[in-house]
Amino acid sequence: MQAFLVLLLPSVVIPLWYDTIKKIEHDAKLSSQKLHTELLSEIKSTAELVHPMNASAMNLARVLNASVSGMKLPFSEIKNRVAPMLFQALSITPHVSQISYIGIDGLLFSYYAHGSEIFALYSNSSISVNSSSPNATAYTWYIQRADSDTGKLYGKVITSPPLVVVNASWFEEAMNSTNGYSSLGTEWNSVQDLFLNTAKVDGRGAVSLGFPVKEVTDFLSVIDLHDGSLCLATEDNKVLIEGLPNTQIMVSNDSISFKVVENQDGDQISHVGNVSCKADDRTPKASVLNISNKDYVVYCSQLEIMGVKSVYALAFPYRGLESRVHKSSRSALILHIVMVVIMVILVSMFMFLLVGAARREMYLRAKLIKQMDATQQAERKSMNKSLAFASASHDVRASLAGLTGLIDISKDEVAPGSEIETNLIQMEGCTKDLLGILNSILDTSKIEAGKMQLEEEEFNLEELLEDVVDLYHPVGMKKGVDVVLDPHDGSVAKFSRVKGDRMKLKQVLCNLLSNAVKFTSEGHVSIRAWAKKPSSESSVLASSQKSMLNRLWSFFCKNNEAFKDLEASNKVQKNPNCMEFVFEVDDTGKGVPKEKQKSVFENYVQVKETALGTGGTGLGLGIVQSLVRLMGGDIGIVDKEIGAKGTCFRFNIFLTTCDTVPSDHGKEEDIEAQGHATSSYSYQPLDLRIQSTCNPGLNILTSPRPSPRAEGSHVIILMQSDERRRITQRLFETLGIKVSVLKEWERFLYALKKIRRKVSLSHRSSSGISEFSPRSFRSGSFSSNAGPKDMPLSAMDGTDLTLPTPRKTYARGTPRFILILIEATAGPFPELCRAVAEFRKDLQNTCCRAVWLDKPTLRSVNFRDVPEEMISPNDLVMLKPFHGSRLYQVAKLLPEFGGPMLGISAISQVGKAGPEPSLSSLPTTNRTTPRKSRSRVRLVKEPEIQEVGTSSNQNPLRGKRVLIAEDSMVLCKLATAHVTRLGGTVEACDNGAKAVELVCNGLRNNTKNNASIILPYDYILMDCEMPEMDGYEATKRIREEEQQYGVHIPIIALTAHANGEEAKRTIEAGMDYHLSKPLKRETLMGAIEYTNSR
């Protein structure tokens, strides 16, 4: 619509412009008319100019009249008297070319100029008046040359045919008029036309002066006509000036008619038109004629020249100023109109296109809305499907549980060893598989429904990793694949206590590990983890840029989703305690093809070629990815080096670290360690704190820098698995320990010999000074601090024994302590054993310990096969997998990390009885694998030593008072028995209220009796579900009460629920630990240890 407004402007401007142009045209017309009129008047005035010539004939006649009056005029007289006068007049009067005297009787004398010569024409005989027809012979004209100065005749006389002048009309007219008469005539010799002015002389003759027409018209033709042309003609149709080419003019009745001569010969004559010359008023009328295809404006008027009445016509080309203006204005107008028309066309085209585009947009919008509707519908459908799926799976699981129960029941009924039993066992296996698949499907649908929630709980990440690896180690061993835990830079050990969803992390790790083991047929699977500060700077920077863009984007698109996402991720990283943990599961299996790497994480996708025969739903990695994302991280496949086999999955998650460092030393060292960690990354591995699992809270900070002593310990490793060897080597190297690694046992023997030779050489040559490290003392104090349970009495004795021994000469340049790590399967055991024994024999001042690594299933270490003197009581047998806590345990054997300087003194006592301190001083009681540790002890030692160990462990609760709140009598009795057996005294009650009362009373009594507060109970075992007051409520009350006294009694919760949710609830209620029923001694011990360590 606006486009049409554009048309408004030209439609206003054009009329204005047209009006102006019209005015200009009018002005031009006027001026051209004025010009024409001026020209006409000029012509008129020019014509007036020649008027005085008329009078010259009259004047001459008058003079002649006076001289000849009264006289007879014979020819002689004429010749003598008149002729000189005529000659004079010819000479004097301008423009005259012929002058003559004509007698009435026919006598004639005339002069005329022909070129520069003057001729005389005369007739000396008269015409008889009577005879009407003059005799030709009698009347003759003669022509004789005359002198141009005097007028005297001379020369030959020529006769010329006479003309009867007397009878000529002009002569008669002149004779009758008094004022003379003008006419147009010819010269005597008919050369040119003349204006003849004739006047009568005394009634007997007449004088006639002839002016050449040419000379007169020349006056007119000098006038500048401005492209115009002038036609002149007498009234009796004698053309004087022919102005227009190829045109004849005819004068008749005051009008001029124009005729055009078409071709050269003049035969084609066409009439063009008449122009009236009657002057009605002063201004002559203009009329337009087309002469030979040209328009002319013709003005016509009467004019008297030399007394001859004549008519003239002035023709101007029509294409004058005015017409030019007219024409150009017209073409401009046309141009304008054309322009407007084009504009209209363009505008309408534009409008057309616009409308088309708008229509298309409307169409697209409609389509988009339809599409969005469809998408929403599809989403709704899929959501409903997922929900139905979830509920269906739940139902299936319920019936499956029934099925499992029924199978269990029937299994008990059937006769053992029968076919039905094997079938039942198979069925049970099937249901277990089914349950596993169902669980993964349920997980998927849970994640899809967004119902998956993180359950935060505190746990030890290091332990978790080790557990997971231990779990898959046997599976891997069965296939010949080594599953290795790589401590990497030890950062996980530093931040091992973290808060997060333990179960889900374990699920992720288990899934990845089981995949890795499943798809690896040879080589190794290694899992490594490290912690790092969330790279806040870079991420903040990136996010701020991103957020700017996002802001813009969301401003335009009204799409805030991305923004929200960003905020969420920022929130995760804002927590100062938040650490980013990166995990890598690296295998040497078939690997995932590059193009499949993305789709591996999609649900229900399996890499077909490799999945053959391995089974599974293809949900595993999808769930893993979802879980990892739930924990704020991401998972991906890391590109391995070229040529390296297998796949490396890497994921990162964010966990909150619990920076509760239990011991005071630990705190200091922790600060120190962190200082180092921030100052330089390269030192970080040296700051590794080895945290023993048997006594949590005992942190041993390794020497930040290599000690100034010349030689520390030396570790010799014989291992077959490449990856494990590499990792072990690196660990010791980062600890600053000298390491030699060997793969084949033959080389091992050789290497031992070499070292032995070197050591004995240096020993002989040197006279070193004893340099006992104060660190060893410190380590001793460390051990005694660790608690009576972990370091039993015999350990104290051990330190007493070992401390004074190293006060001997110490060889500079020889290692103080040699630790030999031998994989028992690497070679024939007796050979290795012998080699080690020989090696040890030669070392006088160096402490040497051997650690045998053995398979848990297939024992190859058998001390019964070797002579007793070869076995050192200090030797240890460890079961594989050798990593994590076991690796640290071995590292702790080194004196640098608090290991006792054994062996030198022990050598003298080799093989003989008596309580050997070494073994029990070692932290062999591994909480996670207590049974293994026991068996280990049995292998090396005589049974009495075991009894020493166990008896000291028997009564860890000696002298402790324990309150048990339990409503079920059975459980109460049981718990009482357990505690009593462990040496504690028990007080029992059957509901929460009573427990609260007991605690309050105890607290009150104790404060009354004593200034310092003694806890009424050392531990409280609290059942969660009790009548009257449940365990949660009771715990809350007790905690409130305690606040008044500023004490904290450890409360251990007892529940029959096994899931983490319940455990979380107990911790939230203020309890310290959670035990699930049935109560077992080991778990109770674990709980008590845990609470002690806090």
Next chain:
Amino acid sequence: MEVVQMQRRFVEYAASLFREGFLDGQFTQLQQLQDESNPDFVVEVVSLFFEDSEKLLNDLSRALDQQNVDFKRVDSHVHQLKGSSSSIGAQRVKNACIAFRNYCEEQNTDACLSCLQQVKQEYSLAKSKLETLFRLEQQILTAGGSIPIMME
């Protein structure tokens, strides 16, 4: 001679109880807790369990008999029963309780009733087996023998 025979019978019977799943490791733990200071510990605990369970089973039948079953209460009863049975190592009673609880969550009265029957059956079975075991034990003691240590 008779004592030795009785001891062998006792061991075999106990082993069959473990094999058939009536008892599990928890019962061994119970036995380990018995010592000179507490000679009748196992019998005491088990009889406590019987009393407790009978009371609970009665409560359960009453609760399920009602028009509007209070599943929360039923659940807590079963939960208790499960706790005590698992504590003495009556494995099959415990397993039956687990299935029972699943149906409690679904609030399925019929299934609950059938489960109750199953639990009752398992309970009486366990009771009779344990009583037999104790009788054997008593016989050995009266004959002047010692009770052999049971192995898992």
